[in-house]
Amino acid sequence: MLADVSVTAQHGPADVPVHALTLDSRQAALGFVFFALRGAATDGHQFIAKAVEQGAAVIVCEDLPAALNPATAYVQVPDSAEAMAHMAAAFYGHPSRSLQLIGVTGTNGKTTCATLLHKLLRELGYHTGLLSTVQNQIDEQVIPATHTTPDSIRLNELLARMVEAGCTHACMEVSSHAVVQHRTTALRFAGGIFTNLTHDHLDYHGTFDNYLKAKKGFFDQLPKTAFALSNADDKRGMVMLQNTAARRETYSLRSAATFRAKLIENAVHGLHLEVDGHDTQFRLIGVFNAYNLLAVYGAAVLLGEEPLEVLTVLSGLLSAPGRFEPVVSEKTRVTGIVDYAHTPDALENVLQTIADIRQPSQQVITVVGCGGNRDGAKRPIMAGLACQGSDRVVLTSDNPRFEDPNDILQQMQAGVKVQDLAKVLTIPDRREAIKTAVALAGPGDIVLVAGKGHETYQEIKGVKTDFDDKKVLTDMFDLLGK
């Protein structure tokens, strides 16, 4: 298991049998390997004695404890997270090497691309796995997801289950947190897709440059057998390809690229594109989805699939749950749109899409909030963008977590221009906010509920209570007779 791991020192018994791995001392038991990781909130090294007491057979750590237990093996390494990634891959038999594993990175569009590629490969007849923000899947079997990219132990375990189930392919999202925390180190990817890079997670990465480096780190680690497929129309698209050993490929709606598409129409019933010369009608809406579709098409072709067959299947696919999902009222035909836009760029794109497809008579009413204990810098920007693209705006809460919702809302309000003040309401209770937006909507109007998408909870002070934007919208249509 220690192959590929750079080891500083080893103490205690060698070749101890182990039957499970954990990064949490609370899970440690007889025969476990416990990895002591330095986290954002605490340091796993503090819990080594606890893990030993509970029977852990091996401790992997960066600093050895002062007193060593003679029956326990200690492996000292320069980076516990990196060692954990290599050991987890080895423990589960390197499942990524038995799969065509495709990773999607970028600020927005990861879930959409990974989910579309999963659906496409399924329809082409392959047993395929999916690891995404919304859910993990082995073919059609759903396994709930807690992270966009799980930690390396869980990740390799899930990939091993996919191999066991006969999967030949797997599609996964690679978050910037995952790259920095070595969650995907030691996986063998067959391909990587880059969607775009805009403002997000600056609370975690500190600077935009560090955020870029994290995303690029994924491409830098791709092997030369893989393809690196990048968005040539994104400002950072070419930088992503600079230091990769993988085959460099691009997609574009605007310039020369390996895969090209021309936007013919972006309408309420879907996108009409010319892809590599083939006229195709898709069910997804919005220019940003033209990029997602083109990226998925390119990846499938690079995997060896037949272009026309790929386009035929893609043309019939619907988007991922909570991504530009319509909820239409029966009586007055108010169109609710539930979308996971929780970054400035995503919100701007979604509002632009609505602007592209709306009739002049339709008002746009946007309900939006920003997450607590997450990047605060995006709060005023998102409120400003909501005002710019909507006739009315209701600012509200989106998972305040451990922050005071009123503080978050005040920071959002700071982004509202004086001339827009009259169109903005602030209602901290999200249900009340959606109710008010629906009440404001006249026949045929559009109510965009942004930020939570597929989420089915509202997280307040560590407690998650049921909350589903789609369900609340439907309930409000019923309640208000819309």
Ligand SMILES: CC(=O)N[C@H]1[C@@H](OP(=O)(O)OP(=O)(O)OC[C@H]2O[C@@H](n3ccc(=O)[nH]c3=O)[C@H](O)[C@@H]2O)O[C@H](CO)[C@@H](O)[C@@H]1O[C@H](C)C(=O)N[C@@H](C)C(=O)N[C@H](CCC(=O)O)C(=O)O
């Ligand atoms: C900021 C962040 O990424 N946090 C992740 C990180 O936790 P952490 O660094 O805070 O851990 P910590 O609490 O400081 O603890 C350090 C270590 O001590 C251990 N510990 C702690 C207590 C104890 O009693 N015993 C013990 O052993 C912990 O298990 C941990 O290994 O490592 C944990 C284990 O892998 C993750 O579950 C955790 O994700 C938290 C829940 C989280 O919210 N992460 C988000 C920000 C995240 O990862 N998001 C990305 C991107 C989202 C997107 O798509 O935009 C994602 O991939 O999901």
Ligand SMILES: Nc1ncnc2c1ncn2[C@@H]1O[C@H](COP(=O)(O)OP(=O)(O)OP(=O)(O)O)[C@@H](O)[C@H]1O
């Ligand atoms: N290619 C794209 N470019 C810009 N915005 C997009 C793109 N694709 C989707 N979006 C917008 O971003 C939102 C999130 O999309 P998606 O869930 O696919 O992204 P993600 O990268 O997986 O996000 P997360 O980091 O939260 O996992 C969508 O609801 C939509 O508003």
Ligand SMILES: N[C@H](CCC[C@H](N)C(=O)O)C(=O)O
């Ligand atoms: N994966 C992202 C999703 C944010 C979604 C939004 N609803 C929020 O809670 O901020 C995160 O954890 O930062």
Ligand SMILES: [Mg+2]
């Ligand atoms: Mg995602």
